[in-house]
Amino acid sequence: MRSGPLLRRVAATLALVVIPVTMSLSTMPKASAVELGPVSKLPLPRYVSLKSARVNARIGPGRDYPVTWLYLKPGLPVEVIQEYELWRRIRDSEGSEGWVYHSLLSGDRTAIAAPWLKGKATMIDVHQSPAVDAPLVARMEPGVVSKVDECASAWCEVTVSGRAGYVRQQDIWGVYPDEQFN
Template identity: 50%
Template sequence: MRRTLLLLALLAFGAPPALAQQQQTPPGGRLGTGLPVPRYVSLKTDRVNLREGPSKDHRTAWVFQRAGLPVEIVAEYETWRRIRDSEGTEGWVLHSLLSGRRTALVMPWAKGEVPPIPLREAPSDRSGTVAQLQPGVIANIKSCDGAWCRVVIVMERARDVDGYIQQDKLWGVYPNEKVE
């Protein structure tokens, strides 16, 4: 009863940061790295099992098959990370299958016929276009200033393309986030 009242008070008046973090700790468990949650990372390999819970005893709900795919860590439990993909699918993966390398998807929410998205020479709509990108392309993030991101698109049979794209056209970086 006392714990319930404490939680209600915390919800009503806001919790001090340390106590708010403590309330997120899973029963009988501990938080993971202490890094900010949520945060974006990418898949390290081209085969990552998404599990229903934080252990190998839990059923595999999905298998990701795209190395470099950006995902958002929304919770941590020991060596497990609860992740969400660009479509909203959530589940648990082992931390060793994730990379801190920042990547983003170009407009994964775009459906149907969408004009190509310009990759610019400089962070300006008036700058020249170095490439035209389709929705769903993975971009390696080099930096973001809160409005524009400098990215590299890895090409399989051609040289990589380096340029700038408006930050709001990417999934894998938060609005106004600065990445260095």
């Protein structure tokens, strides 16, 4: 098959575009680079929570796209993984993804107690202070949602059912490993 002049020009143009991009990506710092959302200028990915008791997740960023999932629990933590204008692509603790209108999300941090253990006969301990041997103030079943006040040194301070205490960061979904904030 012969390639015409137009095809050769397109191939040459692509080579010019691809090579500089590849070179710039290889020189970027790996661990310290944080991707920022093009609209919000906030980190991607990031955890937020659902603001409303009824949130539609759609297959695309707009009201014309069909609803694939309906969330009925305000305060549920979700992860924002992409932005497009006023829409945010989210992922829930089960891995389901969809597009949600930005005003239905809150910056309040919440977490789900070990959703990967849901349905198993186990509990997540909430301690009085950030130590495994500290007295217990509560125990959470997997799947319980709590408010996250801060995280530091592999522990997060949470509030659940009016009780405040500390859980191991690895026992909740809604914070990143080693993430620290207050």
